[in-house]
Each structure stands twice: as C-alpha cells, then as structure tokens.
Amino acid sequence: MRASKPSMALAAMTALILSASAVGDGRSERFKPIGEPAVEDNGAAARGAVAAIISEAPTGFDNTTNGFNVQGPPFNTITDDNVQALRSFNDNRFLFEDVEVNADGLGPTYNAQSCAECHQNVVTGGASQIAEHRTGRVDASGGFFESLGGSLIHSRATFPDIVERVAFEDDVRTFRISTNTLGDGFIEAIANDTILAIRNAQPQAIRGLAIAVPVLEANSAARLGRFGWKNQHASLESFAADAYLNEMGITTPLFPDENTSAGKPVGFGTPYDPVADPEDDGEDVVAFANFMRSTKAPSRGPITRDVTAGESLFRQVGCAGCHVPTIKTAAPGTLINGGAMTVPNALGNKIIHPYSDFLAHNIGTGDGIPILPGPEFANTTNTIRTAPLWALRTRNRLMHDGLSFTKQEAIARHVGQASATTTRYNALSDTQKKQVLAFLDSL
Ligand code: HEC
Numbered sequence: 001m002r003a004s005k006p007s008m009a010l011a012a013m014t015a016l017i018l019s020a021s022a023v024g025d026g027r028s029e030r031f032k033p034i035g036e037p038a039v040e041d042n043g044a045a046a047r048g049a050v051a052a053i054i055s056e057a058p059t060g061f062d063n064t065t066n067g068f069n070v071q072g073p074p075f076n077t078i079t080d081d082n083v084q085a086l087r088s089f090n091d092n093r094f095l096f097e098d099v100e101v102n103a104d105g106l107g108p109t110y111n112a113q114s115c116a117e118c119h120q121n122v123v124t125g126g127a128s129q130i131a132e133h134r135t136g137r138v139d140a141s142g143g144f145f146e147s148l149g150g151s152l153i154h155s156r157a158t159f160p161d162i163v164e165r166v167a168f169e170d171d172v173r174t175f176r177i178s179t180n181t182l183g184d185g186f187i188e189a190i191a192n193d194t195i196l197a198i199r200n201a202q203p204q205a206i207r208g209l210a211i212a213v214p215v216l217e218a219n220s221a222a223r224l225g226r227f228g229w230k231n232q233h234a235s236l237e238s239f240a241a242d243a244y245l246n247e248m249g250i251t252t253p254l255f256p257d258e259n260t261s262a263g264k265p266v267g268f269g270t271p272y273d274p275v276a277d278p279e280d281d282g283e284d285v286v287a288f289a290n291f292m293r294s295t296k297a298p299s300r301g302p303i304t305r306d307v308t309a310g311e312s313l314f315r316q317v318g319c320a321g322c323h324v325p326t327i328k329t330a331a332p333g334t335l336i337n338g339g340a341m342t343v344p345n346a347l348g349n350k351i352i353h354p355y356s357d358f359l360a361h362n363i364g365t366g367d368g369i370p371i372l373p374g375p376e377f378a379n380t381t382n383t384i385r386t387a388p389l390w391a392l393r394t395r396n397r398l399m400h401d402g403l404s405f406t407k408q409e410a411i412a413r414h415v416g417q418a419s420a421t422t423t424r425y426n427a428l429s430d431t432q433k434k435q436v437l438a439f440l441d442s443l
C-alpha cells in the first residue's frame, strides 16, 4: 500500500527533511523511501474517528500486556510444540526468547541466537550490555564506504573460517549498544505530523533532523524514522525483519538475501548454510513486532522531592528541548506505517513520557557511519537520535557506543547542538546537579 498524498502544508515542511533517494548499490534500492511521509493524525480526524478519550499509557516492567494482544496461556505452559505465533503476548514473548540453531538457519554470520539475548534487562524486551560493531572507511572524496559485507561486523559465525574480521584500512569504527524495546508500540503509534511539529517548534540551534525511511512491509512507503540509534526504521515489523537477518542470520520475505562473510558468499548453496531462503516465512517477524507492540512503557522509580526539583532544572537548562517529556500517540483508527497498520485502541490517544523527540541531532558524538552509504544519507553520518531516557535506570553503559560509564560522563559528551544546554547545566550548583541526576535515576 502506498502512503496517501501529503497535504500542501506537510509537503512544504518535508522539504526540510532528509529524504533518501538514489543510494549507490543495488541492495539500497529497497531502502529508498517512496513518496513523502503521510499526514497521519489528520487523516483519522478526517474520517471522523472516535471521540477523543486520552489517557496515560500503562507502564511496568512486569511481562504483562498493554492490551494490544491478549495475555494468553500461562507462560510456563508454552513449549516449542504448542506455541502458536500471533495468538497472544505470551506466545509471541516465547518466540522473542526462542533460541535459534543451525538447523533453523542461524547465521552463517550472526551476533546472537535470540532477540531476548540482547533485549532482556530487566524483562524480555528491555535493553542489555551487548554492543554491535560497525566499521567502514572514508575515501579521498570524503564519501563513506562500508566494510566488505556491510558496516555491521558480525561477532559470531557457524564455522571458524568465516568469522568476520575488521580490515585494518576500515578505520571508521564504533559500537552500538542494545536499546530498550519496551513501550515501542507507543512510539510506532506517534504520527509523522507530531514528530514534525516537535521539530518545527525547536529553536534553530537545537533543531533536529527528521529522516524519511522506507516501511518495507508497505512497499517502501516513506515514513519518519524513530527506531534505532540512527532513526533507521519507522516500523517495528521492518526493524524486526532487519534484526532477524542482521542479528541472527534468519532470512524472511522482507530480507530474503543472506549476509556474506566480509564479501564472501556463505548462504544456501555454499557449504556453510543448510537452509534454503527465506528461512522463515515472515510469521516470526510479525510475532516479534506484536510482542513489542504489546509491551507496557517503562515505569518510573520513586518520585522524591529531589527528583521533582531535578525535573524542573532539566527543563530549565534545556535538556527537555530534545529529551521531550510528553508526547501523545495518534488517535485509534489512524492509518500508519504507509497504510500497513491501523492504530488500535490499546496504543492510540495515549500519553507517553519517552524523554525523546525521535529526531536526529549532531551533539558531537556522531560515529561517522551513515544509515547507508551514498550522498543521500551523508547527512546522517554524524547524527544520533535523541536517546529516549525512559528505562534509563536499567542501563549502566550509556550513549550509542555504551562507552560512558556514568550519567555525568554522558552529559559531558553533549556538545555541538547541545553546547548551550551543557554550559547551563555546568553552571548549576552541586546541589542542583545532584537533583538533575536524581531525576535521571528515577527514569
Ligand atoms: C546481538 C544483539 C541483538 C539481537 C540478537 C537483537 N537485537 Fe535488537 N537491537 C540491538 C542493538 C545493538 C540495537 C540498536 C542498533 C542500532 O540502532 O544501530 C537494537 C535495536 C532494536 C530495536 C530498536 C528499538 C528502539 O526503540 O530504537 C528493535 C525494535 C529491535 N532491536 C528488535 C529486535 C528483534 C525483534 C530482535 C530479534 C529478531 C532483535 N532486536 C535482536 C541488538 C540486538
């Protein structure tokens, strides 16, 4: 399905957005978003959808559904033999935790055996300490080149001679640490126009970049990216299919081609891969997406007087300009994801507190690796999505590379677009700084 035509107003605004077209290699053709991101929320209003009942999104780290899917049979009664994909939260959680082996198509190059291996803290779907490795290099003309086989260096393989190793010349290098996925269904349900309105209200000095990316299950219809450190995906189904291939080596209809090992083919037909592609028919991908769509948003820790004082200071010095405290999701009935999904009651008209604008910023931490090589994505080389701060208290390795050990170090790395804010933060008294840190520890 194609996205509906944007109104004149949105088309005018999107002139300022980065839209990817013509990226160099063949693989990238599918990653070219088609059309302009649709006006999503206004669409629902025009169809006369629902009187607005707006409520806070349910929160908790408790393995229970937000209502998107039913809870299902008791989790400890589900087994490999009786699991039914898509039946319930518990079934889909079982699949998200399911460990893949060679006979399922694992690898041949991969990073881990299950989604939950990297998304588990403190419950399935959370973050973890596992970091991925990305590399490439810059040529004489300043363009970015991915390492042979792609910028993602797989850390594991099913045979010793095909483990990917980094070429010495590939000196643009970074880690990207596993993010939280709890509450992601609410993020998916944020209308394009809501993200653009946040951006348009930002003062020029901190204004973020909205990035149009393709929704793969909607024939690459353009939508504003909001997932991943680089805002590289707009839908959970696209992200899940990407992760199934790139983290676990399982091909699906949306990502049918096996990865190479540093350029060497290792897929079906070679001695390394016993399973024909696609290795999964796509059902698992929807199960993973539906599991994440059913998770509650992260809950807050105790709200003390210092926490409340710290939050006002957080706003006062300007942190909230990017780490936006409150966003409303689109109304139930709104068509999102290029027409591939309708916002359900469980996710629509919900107030969430993600502490992010879901825009990309250059705060001086850019890792040098664009979403994809080529001039159209060159703008993303040094931008990173404003990290959502919900669930921050469950993480102890901070920033995209996981290399900031403390909140103080993470704040100190904020320069570029965040310079003025960092200067104002540094000018706070020690007591005030402690209050900001107490606030961060409550998230
Ligand atoms: C080896 C570890 C690893 C495995 C396995 C893994 N992920 Fe991830 N996941 C990550 C990392 C690292 C990121 C951030 C990557 C980036 O943005 O560059 C991420 C990001 C995500 C995001 C974006 C969340 C957000 O709000 O930005 C989603 C969704 C996701 N993963 C889903 C999945 C699913 C579904 C699976 C299983 C098919 C999976 N992941 C398997 C490491 C992993």
Ligand code: HEC
Pocket: 206, 314, 317, 318, 319, 320, 321, 322, 323, 360, 361, 363, 365, 366, 384, 385, 386, 387, 388, 389, 392, 395, 397, 398, 399, 400, 401, 407, 410, 411, 414, 417, 418, 421, 422, 425, 436, 440
């Ligand atoms: C101009 C936008 C902007 C402003 C202003 C800003 N941030 Fe950030 N923040 C970001 C971005 C972008 C990242 C992710 C950077 C990275 O990973 O390299 C981030 C990351 C963080 C992280 C790490 C989160 C994690 O999950 O690893 C913390 C903590 C944080 N910011 C706190 C603050 C505080 C406190 C302030 C105010 C003093 C602030 N930020 C102001 C954009 C901003």
